[in-house]
Amino acid sequence: DQQVKQNSPSLSVQEGRISILNCDYTNSMFDYFLWYKKYPAEGPTFLISISSIKDKNEDGRFTVFLNKSAKHLSLHIVPSQPGDSAVYFCAAIKVGSARQLTFGSGTQLTVLP
Amino acid sequence: SAVISQKPSRDICQRGTSLTIQCQVDSQVTMMFWYRQQPGQSLTLIATANQGSEATYESGFVIDKFPISRPNLTFSTLTVSNMSPEDSSIYLCSVMGDARGRSTDTQYFGPGTRLTVL
Numbered sequence: 001d002q003q004v005k006q007n008s009p010s011l012s013v014q015e016g017r018i019s020i021l022n023c024d025y026t027n028s029m030f031d032y033f034l035w036y037k038k039y040p041a042e043g044p045t046f047l048i049s050i051s052s053i054k055d056k057n058e059d060g061r062f063t064v065f066l067n068k069s070a071k072h073l074s075l076h077i078v079p080s081q082p083g084d085s086a087v088y089f090c091a092a093i094k095v096g097s098a099r100q101l102t103f104g105s106g107t108q109l110t111v112l113p
Numbered sequence: 114s115a116v117i118s119q120k121p122s123r124d125i126c127q128r129g130t131s132l133t134i135q136c137q138v139d140s141q142v143t144m145m146f147w148y149r150q151q152p153g154q155s156l157t158l159i160a161t162a163n164q165g166s167e168a169t170y171e172s173g174f175v176i177d178k179f180p181i182s183r184p185n186l187t188f189s190t191l192t193v194s195n196m197s198p199e200d201s202s203i204y205l206c207s208v209m210g211d212a213r214g215r216s217t218d219t220q221y222f223g224p225g226t227r228l229t230v231l
Contacts, residue, residue, distance in 0.1 A: 041227070042224055042225065043117075043222035043223050043224045043225045044156070044222045045222070046219055046220070049219060051218075089155065093218055099144065099209060100161065101146075101156070101158065101207075101220055105155045106155055
């Protein structure tokens with residue numbers, strides 16, 4: 001049972017344009033969401049997070065939107081840069097848990113110069 | 114954020130042997146976790162490493178196969194026992210919180226250990 005889903009395994013975007021990465025979840029007990037970026041042969045790097053009491057969080061070029069009614073979140077990267085090319089994972093934490101992360105399957109973003 | 118190192122960074126092992134992976138953090142943290150990323154797949158939590166007590170394992174993972182130690186607030190080990198080719202994965206430790214007990218919801222990851230079992 002995949003509780004966090006990233007339905008697009010890959011995405012290609014032109015440099016300077018917007019990248020939109022999507023994530024859906026099924027468990028309404030998730031109360032905190034995170035996005036990580038992962039390069040090959042490295043551990044995931046934390047990018048941005050959002051609490052379930054908010055619908056938007058922005059940090060520089062990265063903005064995360066949360067739609068609780070749709071159980072959907074998205075990561076916007078504007079403008080996209082070639083260095084953003086990586087695998088992006090969304091992850092979620094359950095209310096009252098020991099704060100373990102449940103990860104989606106990841107989306108490979110390729111930013112074309 | 115904490116600086117996290119893992120040893121070894123990679124290893125190639127024979128079937129039936131065991132490998133111990135070390136995770137060292139440059140500051141005291143309240144929580145440490147071990148994850149696995151099998152080829153082409155996402156990250157899966159193996160267990161929560163508890164300081165001074167037995168680790169808490171997720172469904173599908175057992176202590177005999179993945180014994181974990183956490184002797185203090187900055188260090189943990191994961192052993193992959195009696196390895197088979199199916200254990201070939203990247204193993205990652207992550208940390209959260211600080212020694213004052215302040216809990217955050219952001220986990221930071223080590224660089225990972227790439228294990229290949231022949």
